[in-house]
Amino acid sequence: MPEFDLPLDRLESYLPDRREPQDWQSFWDITLAETRAHDLAVESRPAAAYLPNVITSDMSFAGFGGHRINAWHIRPRADVQGTVVQFLGYGDGRGTPLDWLGWPAAGFATLVMDTRGQGARARRAGNTGDPAGSNSPYVEGFLTQGILDPHDYFYRRVFADAVRAIEAALTLDGTDPEHLAVAGASQGGAIALAATALAGDLVRASVIGVPFLADVRRAVRVTEERPYFELLAFLGTHRSEAETALRTMDYVDGITLAAHATAPAKFSIALMDTICPPSGGFGVYNHYAGPKQVDVHPYNNHEGGEADDQVAAVEWLQGLWS
Amino acid sequence: MPEFDLPLDRLESYLPDRREPQDWQSFWDITLAETRAHDLAVESRPAAAYLPNVITSDMSFAGFGGHRINAWHIRPRADVQGTVVQFLGYGDGRGTPLDWLGWPAAGFATLVMDTRGQGARARRAGNTGDPAGSNSPYVEGFLTQGILDPHDYFYRRVFADAVRAIEAALTLDGTDPEHLAVAGASQGGAIALAATALAGDLVRASVIGVPFLADVRRAVRVTEERPYFELLAFLGTHRSEAETALRTMDYVDGITLAAHATAPAKFSIALMDTICPPSGGFGVYNHYAGPKQVDVHPYNNHEGGEADDQVAAVEWLQGLWS
Amino acid sequence: MPEFDLPLDRLESYLPDRREPQDWQSFWDITLAETRAHDLAVESRPAAAYLPNVITSDMSFAGFGGHRINAWHIRPRADVQGTVVQFLGYGDGRGTPLDWLGWPAAGFATLVMDTRGQGARARRAGNTGDPAGSNSPYVEGFLTQGILDPHDYFYRRVFADAVRAIEAALTLDGTDPEHLAVAGASQGGAIALAATALAGDLVRASVIGVPFLADVRRAVRVTEERPYFELLAFLGTHRSEAETALRTMDYVDGITLAAHATAPAKFSIALMDTICPPSGGFGVYNHYAGPKQVDVHPYNNHEGGEADDQVAAVEWLQGLWS
Amino acid sequence: MPEFDLPLDRLESYLPDRREPQDWQSFWDITLAETRAHDLAVESRPAAAYLPNVITSDMSFAGFGGHRINAWHIRPRADVQGTVVQFLGYGDGRGTPLDWLGWPAAGFATLVMDTRGQGARARRAGNTGDPAGSNSPYVEGFLTQGILDPHDYFYRRVFADAVRAIEAALTLDGTDPEHLAVAGASQGGAIALAATALAGDLVRASVIGVPFLADVRRAVRVTEERPYFELLAFLGTHRSEAETALRTMDYVDGITLAAHATAPAKFSIALMDTICPPSGGFGVYNHYAGPKQVDVHPYNNHEGGEADDQVAAVEWLQGLWS
Amino acid sequence: MPEFDLPLDRLESYLPDRREPQDWQSFWDITLAETRAHDLAVESRPAAAYLPNVITSDMSFAGFGGHRINAWHIRPRADVQGTVVQFLGYGDGRGTPLDWLGWPAAGFATLVMDTRGQGARARRAGNTGDPAGSNSPYVEGFLTQGILDPHDYFYRRVFADAVRAIEAALTLDGTDPEHLAVAGASQGGAIALAATALAGDLVRASVIGVPFLADVRRAVRVTEERPYFELLAFLGTHRSEAETALRTMDYVDGITLAAHATAPAKFSIALMDTICPPSGGFGVYNHYAGPKQVDVHPYNNHEGGEADDQVAAVEWLQGLWS
């Protein structure tokens, strides 16, 4: 049944209980402080000479633990209207600059951050490893790495990387701090949301598509597709540690992050999304604390609005900053 | 078994028997003459204002039967090094200009031709119908439409459209006839090959990835994945008409088209390709009559070299025309 | 979950909102008038000499657009109790006379109409093409051909063909206008219903099994199996044209056709039918304007009652006309 | 790879080693003698009054062990040209008389034998149980019931039933012993072949489509689809009894039965048949001891020639007996 | 949707209507009386010499119809705390003694009963046939063998075997009648429940995991996975006999057996169990007439609690009998 989640009218008012841990704020404050104790150490060298009509750098910076995180920075030769820090979907890598020409053609610079460890399985290659491992066993994938302790958890590192990516972008030629946005879909949407919530007022606009890591406690009950399947497998194997694992998820769940985010935001949600169920998307949207709007796609699965969403995001940002 | 086709050393010398129909040349001569009897009637209007750093037109021209074929024309604001006419994979549509920014960023103009009838099933929408039907029943899809008569066959119309797309490109601002290339992968590779063979010397370079419609008589015996599945379903249902159907395929099979094509060409072939088996790719490559080179991907299925192929194509064309 | 649709007690009273277009009646009046402007031009020749115990003709007539539509006409050598015009499921062809011996053995003549374009994929071959194409792109299949305009839509042609098939049957030896029925299951059920609604009082009884094209707006939300999948794929790709496409479907939706049909009818519906969900079947049944009865199969998917339904249909018609 | 078995030229001369058990002849002689020790006890009552144009009986007879085996007997009201005893595919049941009208329309009487135990899973219901069980465990299905001892094996009972079906047919009104044929496809083909080999000269013609139980020792190495999967599962579980089980199969393998069959025979074989691989079909065909011919379907899986095969069988029998 | 059945709060109070046949008690009384008319005839011989630290016998006894049923009897060399009669899942066999060392290591003797006919398809081989057949056709598998008559039904024989297994255990060295338990999961859980209900006060404790054959009339409406699929296939083929078949199921349905069982019992149920839906488990649990407790696994499918359940069962029994 393609429309397997709640009906639209119930989704529109769906406000799941947030289980924000008491130490949520201090957990992230400490995480970022520790991360920032490492010098940002931005490095950059020219790349993609075969694309003369844009200016491309292969850059990197020190993320969580001081680990080196790779990224592309691409900007138009013409005037820059703003900068968009772009985050990636689960398993995806930054690929080649050819994949990221939309924002520059529209007048924006973009910084495309590799997700540590990812980018080896599909379409686009990454080239950033994750030197930190997991102190607990994990299901094949990333979602359960370190899940028994929020401090050891994979997305703690990734969200800290994301904040540092924004800070790195601010050091680059052509970045205007008044016009800095984040964007991403699926896992990229989760990271964009986290960056918006955690980077204070550095983020001025946020584009969040079909977000992952949203209302996780419900998600594992309504979908068993990857990547939520990985969490479900962990919970079904480590039965006595299920609540501990879910408690770790509360630290990164979008429904809590949303309540801490205030930049203007544009969401998209697909009603037939079996990877990131729409109740998660609406749970995040309804908790979001800033100005917001949402495009709902009634007949799409996780592909969401695809190019239609991209065009809408470009035009929304152009409108916001014109 | 991922390496299901012939081993590489046999592929490298694989030269399948061409079954070129006696009237092959006159068939295509007449087809193009009939098509050209309709005025080319290029129409164009500015599009994609949200992409200020490229010049985009939503254009159309009269293809086979005088039917209107839609296309994007996108060119850089800087100097143009050449023009690439781009053809699409099976079922794909021209989508939005956001999808076609690689050639312009690399210094080329591009014309992206919709495939008539296609573009409604996946990722990218098309907006070109096919007003001509099929005088014989067909399997769900396009591959068997009109298959009992070469004159009624779907790809007769598409290949004629492709030649007209080149002729339309030549009428546009910024097109240098000395620097006109065609490109495509899968069905797009088949159309690019056909255009190279049928458009005389209008095509100066050809980029052909993992080509479809190649050594068809073998292909249906070694793969049953879509779209070849559609032909297999027809042959298995219309048993007494199987040879008639295969005879129609001989008119569009790449192994014959290749022997009529002489522009410099760059191929790519994947050894684990279950959609367009590598024996088809090598069959075409080995029969190809012009200067040629090939990138072989030993561990890929039909995705072939993806972005690696795109970068290589850009650099090859830049080298060819520098 | 095999019983995925509404529970039986809610189905029994399920009366979905009909969205009958204001010009529904004129749309079909004009369609039939245009079709009838072509001479019916029935042609017939003896066939299947290997079946001496029935009288078989390979016949054809002019359908929509004057296009030639093929059919079998088979009648018993004994007295004829009536004539049944039989329509086919999605993708099916008229096959051979061997497939249609049930009605003749039961004392009825039958005319089996090919569905234009179909009959190349499974079990039974058709031999009728569809010379008319589609002015808009379409998903692989028939369901979305021409869907952006009711006048260009595939089923406009098919439903007109069906009315002409009845008129052709009436010209044949042995047809008694008082004893003319239509029958079909799945797509065949949709066509039989359309013929009952559109052919005025020519149809005297109607056998409608597990009907397709029924309550379409709900169907795409509760099933993603083929053929509804094709519509879902179109809606998910052409997002901004979704309502236009659904509006075209309103012209052929069974819940509207049912309200215009008055001949005695026998339905069958399967509660676990994932191809043509039971809510569609009950939606049509509950709107049906003539005398009616329904066999409900609680444990069947789209195969419905199969031979049990066939026997029941034979006996029902024998009872009605005895 | 759809053409997964040997290429056609090797199939045409493929003559697998027959492993005929020394006591093969006496095994079957004793089996039939024991079966015939029970009175044949044919019972018959009129059936299917809704089919006035044929004469139908619901009949039964005593098969192996004296167990009651059900069948339909259907004959034309016109002259009878001969009688065809029809056997069924794996899991199929005799269904309703509506399913068996081809032979009567073509001028033949037909007796359709239920396969004991089968007819509860798909399309057609049977109504014959198998009162005998299995002295060894078996995989879900029929293929391994009693496989550790030829005397306890399921197909020993079925093949004996088949011989008795022929003997029952000979007692019926309208049966001409000079014109008695057997027919079947898949499991039905295996049973038809067995009946031809085991019933001495009672069988005067044999129609064998895509036969099951053919060159079994190779079949389990080249296909793992059902029903051969069941044997493979047994062999993989009862490792130390594998040879015992395969030895039982030698008693029913078609390559041995074929060498004992001498009636004129018509075969059909499909080159892409993954259920009953073509090497089995050719193994049987090449060993067959009587006059023979074969229709080869190059582009079909296990559906073989379907209606084309049926028409060819009718015409072949009409030619043989005209 | 992994949590496809009722939500937990409704499951906890779910009390499905029991359809206990009027002659349920006499049916089972007569069945057991007939079975006991055969001498129990326990046979035993030493086995598994390679396991010196336990005492193993390959034993057998006369089950239903006097048919020989095989079992392992394994006991520790140290003192025995009690005896557990273990029943197997669908299609499983008793395998080797290596598979059954948990109870002995924990201080219990165990008798592992083969399920007649089963043990040839997966992991563990059985070596007990089922000499009794089925008087009605059946779907591939065991669930529908003899389903049209409770007296002919497969599980009548199996449940009678189970009672005899307990009686056989009581004859063995080291069995203390005060400390006799039954245990099993899935089909094994159904058999354990049946033995508890039917063996009077012989059973002193019962361990029932994710039970099969529970609330069957609902089960076929909420799952179509094997083995319930087999029943669904029967009901969908033999439409007019569906109620007869379901009536036979009422004789073996756990919701009725539970109401006749009084020994202390430990259940486990998995909320995402698509093989044996949790509503069946709770239906049985809520009807169970003895002292009871249940472990609920919220994130597991049919694997349930696996080793966690086994440890819990061991500790529960040790606590009960300490």
Place this chain on the structure above:
Amino acid sequence: MPEFDLPLDRLESYLPDRREPQDWQSFWDITLAETRAHDLAVESRPAAAYLPNVITSDMSFAGFGGHRINAWHIRPRADVQGTVVQFLGYGDGRGTPLDWLGWPAAGFATLVMDTRGQGARARRAGNTGDPAGSNSPYVEGFLTQGILDPHDYFYRRVFADAVRAIEAALTLDGTDPEHLAVAGASQGGAIALAATALAGDLVRASVIGVPFLADVRRAVRVTEERPYFELLAFLGTHRSEAETALRTMDYVDGITLAAHATAPAKFSIALMDTICPPSGGFGVYNHYAGPKQVDVHPYNNHEGGEADDQVAAVEWLQGLWS
């Protein structure tokens, strides 16, 4: 085609080219020296009180990098005939002591080593994390973690852990250095082989079932099932680094390890194994430098000989050491 790899006669003499890196020996010498620089630090506490008939400890030791590796140590209360260090299949965890009672019942002590990072996805839970990460991106899973540098590679750590597990076993009560064996199947077989090759003469016997990591360069060309799929995905994404990745695999490939292993060994290989193809198993077996024997299972996939293999291994070891 179940027998998809080379035929048995070619397998029996299959001796693939070993690509032993020049620094293979020093690589492993240094790895072990670095590992041994950490104190072994064996810790142990009593566990599984519910199993009074065996002596169980929950133990751990310092593996590669000094990381803590967990294990069970279980020994019979009776005399110990030897000690078997047991390694696990891909993704498996040490689970509970209930799972490991075979060796103790047969008279052996066993040490079951957790595989770092694994044990969260299926059946058995592990509780050992992997604190070391990967400096390069990796496919979801373990096979490609750190694959671009042998020093960073996942199995470097695991193989070093395995050697330390043996050294830890030698410190335990009841371990006789003359009677120490290793055992494992699939990944466990690869680790057992590595331990045999790398631990010098500490290992006195080796049981290797259906080994993984064997003839890897061929394996990715003949199977695409998990886990080899993970490597294939990496090679197909990181095209230009494919040879680097394969070069890393050469350090852990069983065909090289085998040539360095001299303890008596018992292998098992399954001819239909699509997870660990038989050519890999025979490649290892034929290169193995010590006394050896092999059980070949002609009709099994990756399950191999299961309990039959376990019984054979027990009896082989009992024979070797009696």
